[in-house]
Amino acid sequence: MQYQQVANDVLRGVGGESNVRSVESCATRLRFHLVDRSKADKAAVETIPGVIAVVESGGQFQVVIGNRVKDVYAELQHVARTVADGGHPGPAGFGARMAELITSIFTPLIWVLAGAGLLKALLAVGVKISPSFGGSTTYAILFAAGDAVFQFMPILLAVTAARRFKADQMTSLAIAGALIYTSTIGVMPGPRGTTETLKAFYDGGGHVTFLGVPVVMITYLFAVIPTTVAIYAQSRLEPLLKRVIPDVLRNLGVPLLTLAIVVPVTLLAIGPATNYAGTWLSDGINWLWDLSPIAGGVIVGALYQVTIIFGLHYSFAPIILQQLSTSGASLFFGAFFPPVLAQGGATLAVFLRTRDRQIKAVAGTASISALVAGVTEPAVYGVTLRYKRPFVMACIAGGIGGGIIGASHSGPTALVLPSGLTLGSSVGVGNYGLFLLGSAVAAVLGFVLTLATFKERNLSSPAAAPVTPSTAEEPEPTASGASASVAVAVAVRTKPLEVLAPVSGTVVALADVPDKVFASGAIGEGAGVVPATGEVRAPVGATVITAMPHAYGLRTDDGVEVLVHVGIDTVKLEGRHFRPAVTEGTRVRPGDLLVDFDPQAVRDAGYDPVTVVLVTAKAGYAEVGTKSGDLLTGDAFLTLQP
Incomplete structure (x- = not known):
């Protein structure tokens, strides 16, 4: 691969340096944030020799290179001042920003929402089969397990929204709890000496006011948009309070005033306004649907x-949740x-x-x-x-x-x-x-x-999907300036090669890894491991050719290349929670420590810690077999067959 040529072609394909807001490099791809997406030619970039695929997700134009991405990125820094100087990442355009915002808040919740929803669906089927089951305490307990995540949605949203808006997470949880409190905890005198919630008091004809201003009480169970906007308001208020409150009082004063301001403002204005907007949107879709x-x-x-291709499908979640809560x-x-x-x-x-x-x-x-x-x-x-x-x-x-x-x-x-x-x-x-x-x-x-x-096309051959050879002669430029085919000298393989499990945990099939490029097999064959520990060790004896806090490229003496990628999108953590043990050029034996990381901290930061192991250059081996189930570090994991 001619790295300078690839860098120039990619830069030209994305619309030139002036169209690059910023670009980052991870273990396998270049992540571009573009000024104007319409100026990028995705089809042209995909045809560049050395580019494996192009994926657009989360406002990013991602160019998948593979193990040689570091070299292409280095050349990109030489030819583009924007890349060398950094920039301000983020999708351009209101629609793109909103899609990215909603996706970033809802993506960490999707699987628990899906699991809880499936549990409720199975219970509904069970009641249809046996109506008496619906009156049992077993049903009630299982229904509580499935329904709680929806009823107390503001609590979950408080966590993800606080991360997205960089607000204090504990204060966000307190704000969400206060909103739910109005529909769950009795505080007002009720009939016959009982107490009732503020919402029940309001629904019964009671007048709810704050400092004399009337409050329109809505239910905050299941509330999506009001909670999100309330946490955004918190994120804007906290920096202002930190600037005006003396240091000696800041730890106490900021959460005190934030709660005292944001909760009433939400009940007075944010909640009713956003609830009306959400209801209007949901009713509008229902009206069009009824037409x-x-x-x-x-x-x-x-x-x-x-x-899904454009990463917009999670944007429907607030609309669906609003419809579920109202209808x-x-x-x-x-x-x-x-x-x-x-x-x-x-x-x-x-x-x-x-x-x-x-x-x-x-x-x-x-x-x-x-x-x-x-x-x-x-x-x-x-x-x-x-x-x-x-x-x-x-x-x-x-x-x-x-x-x-x-x-x-x-x-x-x-x-x-x-x-x-x-x-x-x-x-x-x-x-x-x-x-x-x-x-x-x-x-x-x-x-x-x-x-x-269906018409067959050979998509996995080098002619259709460029690969990075492990041992190759320098490519000669063709008349058009593109790189010619590369002659690769590989030995005839007679014995299998074992790639060991780099970490203890449960094997995940490559197609089920929650990353579109890895799952497609475009970079290489392999599988993932949901880690049970934080020690990631070398799966083969090799030389480290790529060393990032979250990803390591290894090359054996006979040309096999293996990528160990810890977590999905963990490049965004910028090394936090990772303690690398090797650098580029380090010789490692099977079982040597590559990196020590904190899987729970990675999860808490909103990222999946699944560790992906890919054979990115087989160097003469025919196929890659995968073990399944639970593995311990050092167990046989992948097998390269002759």
Whole structure:
């Protein structure tokens, strides 16, 4: 790879230096924050020799390079002053900023919301099968376990919003608790010597005022927008208080005044105003949906997976939660099921038709991930979008299924991940039989259309997806200036090579790793480990060729390259919670310490600590096998077969 040429071509492809607000480098990719996204040519960047893929997510234009990203980034610093001087990251445009804001707040909550929603869906199915089960204490306990996260949503939002807005987290929790308090704890005299909540007192005709100003009481259970805006107000108030309160009183005075100001202001203005806005938005969508639910279902079903590509799908969460809190169900959300299942069906068809072993390996697990669990990123990025036609066929199938579900007037009663497992979340709403039919039609049609139109293309060969050779001659430039093919000298392999587990924990299939690029297999084959400890050790004897606090590239003496990447997006931690034990050029033996980190601190910071191990250069080995289950550090993990 000619690093200077790649750097120049990438910079040209993203719109030139003047279009780069800032760019960061992690272990495998360049993360651009662009001034004007329309000036970047994604298709052109993807064709640059040395670029593996381009992913747009969270307001970032991410160019995946692989192990040589450090060298390309170094050249980029030479040719672009903006890169060398740094900048101010962040997506441009109000819409992009709002999408990034909502995503950053809701992403850490998605899995617990999905798990709790699935539990409620299973309980609903159980009551339909056995109505007496709904009156049992067992049902009540399990329902409390599933429903609590929704009822006390402000508590969870306080944590993620405080991180996003850089507010004091403990004070944020106190503010959220005060809002919930108004609907849960009795403080006002009630009938027959009892006490009742402020909300119940207000609903019963009582006059609630603060310093003589009337208060319109709303319920803050399930409140999404009011809580988020309240924490934002806190984040703006705290710096002002810190500037005016003397140091000796600051630790006590800042939270005291923040609570005394933000809570009343929220009850007086923020809560009623944002609740009205949220209700208006939800009612508006319901009104449009009622005008033509079939057309609405077709549009949502056809385009939902497109929003995933642009990282906008989490932006729907506040709307769905608002609909669930006001109506008990979301018909709009019901149309999300067909596009998810259609992608799973299309991916399964590719699995059956393709002869490409690498694509088949990704497609097999990705189809299960989409159909059963509702996680479509591995299917989309690893399979259907790479071939393009299967993605289009799945969108067509999703639109048809969405139209059927729109006609059913059925939708989930909880925020779940749309999947085969969570179809029960819509039991008892509208025409449930028609809901099931729309979901089934989407999955089957996605499968059949893809099976009928599929055309094989070799996507995993070097000609289709450039790879970084471990041992190569210097490439000669072609007449067009691009790098020519590289001659790689590799030995004939006769024995397997074992790559050991770098950390103790539970194995996660690569397709299930929560990173679109890793999961697609574009960088290399391997798997992830959910770490049980914080010591990450060398999986092979090698030389360290890349050393970042969160990621380590290793090269064996015979050219095999292995990437150990600790956590997803942990580059944003800038080394916090990581204590590296090696530097570039260090020789390591299997089991030598690479880095010591704090998995819980990484989780608390809002990041997934799953440790991904990828073989990025096989140097003559044919395939990579993976162990499953629980492993201890040093156990056999990956096996490179001759």
